Amino acid sequence: AVGEWPYHSGGAIGVRYTNDISINNCLFQYNKALDQRRDGLEGGGSGGAIAIWLSEIRLSKNVFRYNEAINGGAIFIDKYSTAVIDNSLFYANSASSNGGAVFVADHATPQFINCTFADNLAYYGGAIATTEEANPYILNSIVCQNSAVESGDQIFIEQNSNITLNYSNIEGGQNGIVGYFINNENNTNFSYDPEFNSTGAFPFTIPGHSPCIDLGIVSNLFVPQGYEQPLADLHGNQRISGNTIDIGCFEKIVFTQVITDISDEIPISSN
Numbered sequence: 001a002v003g004e005w006p007y008h009s010g011g012a013i014g015v016r017y018t019n020d021i022s023i024n025n026c027l028f029q030y031n032k033a034l035d036q037r038r039d040g041l042e043g044g045g046s047g048g049a050i051a052i053w054l055s056e057i058r059l060s061k062n063v064f065r066y067n068e069a070i071n072g073g074a075i076f077i078d079k080y081s082t083a084v085i086d087n088s089l090f091y092a093n094s095a096s097s098n099g100g101a102v103f104v105a106d107h108a109t110p111q112f113i114n115c116t117f118a119d120n121l122a123y124y125g126g127a128i129a130t131t132e133e134a135n136p137y138i139l140n141s142i143v144c145q146n147s148a149v150e151s152g153d154q155i156f157i158e159q160n161s162n163i164t165l166n167y168s169n170i171e172g173g174q175n176g177i178v179g180y181f182i183n184n185e186n187n188t189n190f191s192y193d194p195e196f197n198s199t200g201a202f203p204f205t206i207p208g209h210s211p212c213i214d215l216g217i218v219s220n221l222f223v224p225q226g227y228e229q230p231l232a233d234l235h236g237n238q239r240i241s242g243n244t245i246d247i248g249c250f251e252k253i254v255f256t257q258v259i260t261d262i263s264d265e266i267p268i269s270s271n
Contacts, residue, residue, distance in 0.1 A: 008035035010051030047076030072103030099129035125156030
């Protein structure tokens with residue numbers, strides 16, 4: 001993504017003034033938004049894979065890896081946009097300024113449900129950074145093994161933004177988050193080592209002995225109104241069993257199919 005605003009943002013996709021966009025079962029990799037021209041935000045190009053302004057979007061069961069930007073290595077969500085981002089994996093994305101995986105700005109209100117953020121890198125906010133009264137909501141998610149050069153290895157919050165966390169696993173707990181306001185409702189968050197599987201076709205799956213098993217919540221008290229959980233995770237494993245769900249984008253490993261790389265199958269399982 002290059003040029004004057006807004007064309008320097010959204011390396012693969014840019015969405016403006018549009019509602020009811022849905023992107024499912026996709027792999028975004030090696031996209032870039034690195035143009036240095038400025039538009040009021042620090043550093044210019046934002047959203048290595050996707051940039052969203054004044055829009056509504058649903059991103060479900062996607063993988064974002066090896067994307068780069070100045071702000072928001074994978075995704076930039078701006079200007080009162082609403083987004084539901086669920087059952088998605090963010091890893092090895094980077095931002096030279098804010099939000100290695102995601103940068104949220106200007107009153108945007110995204111909801112991250114059953115996502116995994118790992119091995120992302122930024123100057124501020126290794127996984128997620130917010131600014132200008134943004135209000136992200138994070139539920140049933142794992143934010144671990146991310147790094148920030150300056151501040152907020154996992155999450156960085158500034159300029160009157162706040163973040164609400166429920167039933168999520170954040171490396172370092174409160175110490176992994178730097179910023180203005182954190183709404184840790186009912187103290188239902190965790191700081192366990194998820195014991196990721198680091199090898200194999202699907203990195204950052206969780207083994208059967210992971211402490212993240214069955215830690216999620218499916219109650220309407222926490223799940224956003226109108227949200228429907230997909231029936232299966234990224235590898236086709238059943239998402240909800242009884243009234244329990246694992247946190248992160250994967251259920252514990254139960255699959256037997258051999259896949260050589262994540263890009264060979266972003267299944268194409270039932271929604």
